[in-house]
Amino acid sequence: MQILKWPACLGYSLLEGHESDLNAMIWYEDDIQYLEDHIRPQVIDKKSVVFYGSSSIRLWPELQQSFPKYHIVNMGFGGSTLAGCGWFVDRVFKDISPKALVFYAGDNDLGDGRHPEEVYLFFEAFYAYIRYMHPKIPFTFISVKPSPNRLHLVQQMKLLNEWVEKSLLPDPHATFIDVFSRMSSCVSALSKLYTEDGLHMNSHGYTIWRDALLEHEAEVFGA
16 A cells, blocks of 8 residues: 655645645644644553644643543644645654544635535545554544534535545444534524634534534544
């Protein structure tokens, strides 16, 4: 199995025409260096559960308290895209062996104008790298969430979620957590799960995420 380092695994074609993506990789540099210097050393090999992804991960209040049975390390970085998470994955996960990995990203890519097909390719490359480095650790993908400010992207979100879910089915060590259905069951109440910006969740939104993960505790955490 040949794995080429990101982004060579896809070539640069997916970034062409999206100068904002290339600029973002520079913009993320301080966050990535902070993760490398201060957060990554907290990972205890074979014991820590790493949460990785965008600001929905980074801003999770009391993440450790939400899962007190496990040693949780929050390696989210703000505003990140799935493309960005893939770009930096080799640096963030260098020389660590977490017990499990919980991942969330994708809605920022769609919000930046990416097509679902492009975002899915970014996921495939990211996931291939994770499986190359850690073939059997429990891997959980939290579905792209609906948010009040991105309701115009609901169909794209559904497509992306569907493709990711199907791609994970053959992997006995992978779990897809569908928070999209739970959060969109009542569109009129969706705003109650979010802060005023309509993009970031409040404690009610995170309660849904926590409960969804705990319903699959053995698969998610390798319990």
